Structure formats: C-alpha cells, structure tokens
Amino acid sequence: MDPPGFFDARQLAMAAESYSQGYDPLKENPLNPRGTRLNYPRVWHILFITGIDQSHTTLIGIIFMILFFFGIGMFWFFKKFDNLTYFILSIIIISPAVMLGIERGNIELVIFFILSAALMINHYSSISAIFLFLFASVLKLYPVFGFFYLLKEQKREFWKLFISACVFFIVYSLFTLEDLKQVYLTSPKNAKSAYGLNVFWMGLTHPRILNLQVSDDIIMIFKVFSYLAFISIVIVTLILSLKTNNASIFKQGEHLDAFRTGAGIYIGCFLLGTNYDYRLTFLIFTIPQLVSWLRIKKKGISTIPLITLCAIIFSCWSYIPIRILGIKSAFVLKEISNWMVLSGLLYLFLISVPEWFRNYLSSSSSPIKD
Numbered sequence: 086m087d088p089p090g091f092f093d094a095r096q097l098a099m100a101a102e103s104y105s106q107g108y109d110p111l112k113e114n115p116l117n118p119r120g121t122r123l124n125y126p127r128v129w130h131i132l133f134i135t136g137i138d139q140s141h142t143t144l145i146g147i148i149f150m151i152l153f154f155f156g157i158g159m160f161w162f163f164k165k166f167d168n169l170t171y172f173i174l175s176i177i178i179i180s181p182a183v184m185l186g187i188e189r190g191n192i193e194l195v196i197f198f199i200l201s202a203a204l205m206i207n208h209y210s211s212i213s214a215i216f217l218f219l220f221a222s223v224l225k226l227y228p229v230f231g232f233f234y235l236l237k238e239q240k241r242e243f244w245k246l247f248i249s250a251c252v253f254f255i256v257y258s259l260f261t262l263e264d265l266k267q268v269y270l271t272s273p274k275n276a277k278s279a280y281g282l283n284v285f286w287m288g289l290t291h292p293r294i295l296n297l298q299v300s301d302d303i304i305m306i307f308k309v310f311s312y313l314a315f316i317s318i319v320i321v322t323l324i325l326s327l328k329t330n331n332a333s334i335f336k337q338g339e340h341l342d343a344f345r346t347g348a349g350i351y352i353g354c355f356l357l358g359t360n361y362d363y364r365l366t367f368l369i370f371t372i373p374q375l376v377s378w379l380r381i382k383k384k385g386i387s388t389i390p391l392i393t394l395c396a397i398i399f400s401c402w403s404y405i406p407i408r409i410l411g412i413k414s415a416f417v418l419k420e421i422s423n424w425m426v427l428s429g430l431l432y433l434f435l436i437s438v439p440e441w442f443r444n445y446l447s448s449s450s451s452p453i454k455d
Contacts, residue, residue, distance in 0.1 A: 090188070
C-alpha cells in the first residue's frame with residue numbers, strides 16, 4: 086500500500102528511482118509497487134537528473150502546492166475583482182475538486198501556475214505568453230486547448246500566432262508520437278471522481294458507482310448516445326450563438342482572455358473522454374467573466390452565465406452530495422451538472438468570439454442552418 090499524502094508526487098519520485106536504475110518509466114517502472122508506468126510526457130525525465138527519490142515526495146508536493154498558490158495569487162491580485170467575484174473564487178479554490186489536486190501533489194498545480202503567469206504576461210507581450218502556453222502544452226498536452234485565448238488579437242495577428250503555435254505543437258507531437266501513445270494508453274480512465282465524454286457510460290457498470298448488470302450492447306448504445314449528445318450540443322450552441330441578437334454584449338469583457346483559456350481547457354478535456362476532478366481547477370479562470378456577465382441588466386442575458394456558474398460550483402463540490410444522497414444519485418446529478426457546464430461554456434465561448442471569427446463560424450455552419 087502506498088504511503089499517504091502527495092500520491093501523484095510519489096508516483097513521479099518512484100519513476101525517478103526506476104530511471105536512475107536504467108529503466109524507462111514510460112515502459113517499465115519496477116520501483117512502483119503497483120508496476121504502474123509513468124503517464125507524463127518524456128520531457129519530465131529532465132527532472133530525474135536531479136536525483137530525486139521517494140524521500141523527496143513531501144518536498145515535491147510542497148513545491149507544487151506553493152507554485153499553485155503563486156498562480157492563484159497572480160490571478161487574484163493582477164486585476165481588481167469585485168467582492169462577489171472574490172467570494173465565488175474562494176468557494177471554488179477551497180472546493181474538494183481543487184483540494185484533491187493539492188492533496189495528491191498533482192502536476193496540474195504546476196500547469197495552473199504556468200498558465201496564470203501566461204495570462205498575466207499576456208497584457209504586455211503576446212509572444213511571451215504563447216511561449217508559456219506552449220511550454221505548458223509540452224508538459225501536459227491539454228493546455229493546447231487554451232490557445233483560443235489568442236482571440237483577443239486582431240484577425241491577422243491571431244492567425245499568425247495561432248497557426249505558429251499549432252505548427253510547433255504538431256511538430257513536437259509527431260517527434261514524440263510513440264511516447265504520447267504510451268502516455269495515453271497508461272493514463273487512468275476512471276469514472277469515479279471524474280468528468281468527460283465517457284464518464285456516464287463507464288459509470289453504469291462501475292462496481293463503486295451505479296453497478297448495473299447490463300450487456301455490452303447496452304453499454305455501446307449509451308456510449309454512442311454520449312457522442313451524439315456532444316455533437317448535438319456543439320451544433321445547437323453554435324446555431325443559437327449565431328442567431329442571438331445580443332451577441333455584442335458578450336464580446337465586451339476585461340476577463341475574456343482568462344475565460345477562453347478555462348473554457349477551452351474544460352471543453353477540450355471533456356472531449357478527451359475522462360479527466361479526474363482536480364482538472365476542474367482550470368474553471369477558476371472562467372469565474373471573473375461569468376460574474377461580469379451576471380451583472381448585465383438586459384432581460385434574459387444573465388441566465389446562461391448564472392446556470393453555468395451554479396453548475397460549476399456543484400461539480401466542484403459534488404463530494405458533499407455524495408455524502409448526503411449516496412454515490413448513485415450524486416453521480417447522476419454530477420453528470421447532469423458537468424454536461425450543463427459543457428453546454429454553458431461552449432455557448433458563451435461561441436457567442437463571445439470577435440465578429441470576424443463569428444463570420445467564419447457563420448459561413449462554415451450555413452449548411453447546418455439550411
């Protein structure tokens with residue numbers, strides 16, 4: 086049994102011990118009692134040359150935690166928020182989902198710090214910010230979904246930076262393709278304390294969730310249904326965002342860069358299939374803009390931001406309903422909440438894009454609308 090505390094930091098330390106004995110922890114990790122192979126990109130092996138081992142687990146976990154709170158500090162103090170925003174941010178930061186990442190000493194804490202720094206630097210230098218986004222993407226891949234923060238730029242500058250960043254990431258992915266395949270295969274795919282496209286149908290037969298005795302054919306039906314539901318949400322939110330008469334209201338916001346980063350990561354990771362709840366931490370980036378939209382006085386405008394915000398809070402705090410209602414009822418409610426977050430963020434992301442990008446969406450979706 087693994088010692089308690091900073092579980093994920095200890096996995097990294099175990100991999101370092103295997104590496105020091107000549108093993109490739111992506112393929113063989115004998116110093117891990119479970120034999121679990123490391124599911125981080127090979128760039129993390131650079132850390133192993135420092136000679137870390139399991140005795141450094143607590144130190145690694147504390148460093149990750151400090152970096153996370155530095156990231157929170159940068160995000161918290163760089164722009165002045167109103168009291169309601171600070172209050173909701175506090176609710177999310179102390180939520181079980183975020184605390185799970187801290188308790189495990191997970192590297193998502195480091196990624197959050199890097200992206201917070203990128204969003205702060207972004208106000209002074211887009212080039213420096215995109216380098217930090219690329220660095221984060223090399224470390225853990227999924228920050229690539231945050232590249233859409235570049236929509237703050239003018240049309241020509243956006244395409245120049247966006248295409249350059251994507252080309253770099255694609256080249257990196259091609260050079261490390263075998264390693265990335267290995268990372269994907271060894272990454273845990275669990276429905277418990279998780280969100281994503283595959284979580285519901287996986288939870289049907291999970292012994293610690295719904296534990297239903299259903300055939301593989303039924304599971305396949307629910308799996309296909311999940312994919313169709315995702316596609317339907319994309320189509321519906323796209324059409325609604327293009328048809329609304331108040332789209333210009335949503336394009337005005339001083340926190341749109343952070344919102345697009347957090348929303349892009351949530352939507353992209355949702356599509357990947359399964360993610361542990363500690364990745365909900367990146368929804369922190371969406372909170373200031375959501376609260377800002379709540380304050381719009383026009384009739385009906387604040388409804389979707391309000392529903393989305395409530396769903397985010399419920400998803401981050403879903404551990405409490407599990408204790409009160411039981412895991413089965415809470416699992417269903419949490420899944421509904423997670424899909425509501427997906428729908429709300431996707432709609433708000435699409436409706437808030439610049440007009441020139443909206444024209445691209447309109448022309449590409451015209452066959453659907455016809």
